[in-house]
Amino acid sequence: MNYLVIVLQGILQGLTEFLPVSSSGHLSVFGHFAGVRGEESLLIMVVLPLGTLAAVFIAFREIILGMIKEFFLVFADIFTAKFKWSKMNDNRKMLFMTVFATLILVPVYLFFKDYFTAPEGDGDIIFEGIAFIFTAILLFISDACVKGYKTGKDMKIADALIIGLFQCITLFPGVSRSGSTITGGLLCGLTKQTAVAFSFILAIPAILGGGLLELRSALQSDLQLNYAELGVGFAVAAVTGLFAIKLVQIIVKKEKFKIFGIYTAILGALCIVWGVLDIVVR
Numbered sequence: 001m002n003y004l005v006i007v008l009q010g011i012l013q014g015l016t017e018f019l020p021v022s023s024s025g026h027l028s029v030f031g032h033f034a035g036v037r038g039e040e041s042l043l044i045m046v047v048l049p050l051g052t053l054a055a056v057f058i059a060f061r062e063i064i065l066g067m068i069k070e071f072f073l074v075f076a077d078i079f080t081a082k083f084k085w086s087k088m089n090d091n092r093k094m095l096f097m098t099v100f101a102t103l104i105l106v107p108v109y110l111f112f113k114d115y116f117t118a119p120e121g122d123g124d125i126i127f128e129g130i131a132f133i134f135t136a137i138l139l140f141i142s143d144a145c146v147k148g149y150k151t152g153k154d155m156k157i158a159d160a161l162i163i164g165l166f167q168c169i170t171l172f173p174g175v176s177r178s179g180s181t182i183t184g185g186l187l188c189g190l191t192k193q194t195a196v197a198f199s200f201i202l203a204i205p206a207i208l209g210g211g212l213l214e215l216r217s218a219l220q221s222d223l224q225l226n227y228a229e230l231g232v233g234f235a236v237a238a239v240t241g242l243f244a245i246k247l248v249q250i251i252v253k254k255e256k257f258k259i260f261g262i263y264t265a266i267l268g269a270l271c272i273v274w275g276v277l278d279i280v281v282r
Contacts, residue, residue: 002229003232006229006233007233007236009027010234010236010237011237011240012030013240014052014237014244016244017178018052018200018247018248020135020176020178020260020264021260022170023048023177024170024173025173025174027048046211047234048233048234048237049207049237050208051234051241053203053204053207055245056200056204058238067091067092067094067098069091070095074092074095088153089153090151093152093155097160097198098160098201098205100164101167105167105168109171109210125271125274126271126276126279128173128268129267129269129271130272131268132174134169135174135268136260136268148194148195150188150190151191151194155190155198162184163181163185163199164202166180166183167206178199178203182199182252185199196249196252
C-alpha cells in the first residue's frame, strides 16, 4: 500500500460508515480495483473503522459520557435497592437498549460470521452488488416509514432486539450498518433523530468488538506493519467520519434517504454487470 491508497480508503471509510451506503462494501469494491488483498485488506478493515469509532465518540461525547456515568450508577442503585426500570433517564435507557441490541449480534458474529462474508478468492464483486441492492431496498423502506414519536426514554426491549436483528445483516459486505439500523429504528417508531443517534452509538460495541477480534488475527500474521500509513488512514477516517455524521443528521431531517437508495441500487447493478463481464472475459 501507499499513502494515496490509504488516504482514499480513509475517506471512503469515514464517509460510507455513516452515510447509509455500506463502508465494507465500498472498501471491498475499492480493494478489488486497487489490488488490496489478503492481510493488507484485513488490517485496513480493522484500523479504518477504529478511526470512525473515534468520530462517534467526538460527535456524541455528551451522550456517551452520560452512558458511562450511568453504567457505574446502575451498580450503585442495585446495591442500595434504588434501581427502578420505570425511573430510568434517557442515558441509562440508551445504555440498556445498546446492550440488548448488541447481545443479538455477538452469537451471530462468533458462530455464523463465515456465512456472511463474500466468497474468498473468487475475484469478482457480484456478491457486493447484490448486497448494495438489498441496502437500496432498505433505504426506500426507511424513506416511506411513517413519522415516529419514540425518543430514547420511550424505547422498549423489543425495539432494541429488532434493531439488533437489523444490525446482524450488516455482516454482509455491501449492506449498510447505519442504513439497516436506522431503518430498523424507524420501523419501530423512533423519531428520526433518535434512530440516527442510536444507530451510531450502537456501532461502538460492534466496531470495537469486531475490530479487536480481527486485529488479533492481523497481528499474529507475518504482515509488516507501516504504522505511519495506518496512522494517516485512522486520522483521515476520523475527520471524514465527523463530517459524514453531521451530513446524515441533516439529510434525515430533510427526508432525503431515497437519494442513497438510488445510488446504492445503481452501484449494485454496476457491480453485478462488471462482475459478470469479468467472469465471461476471464
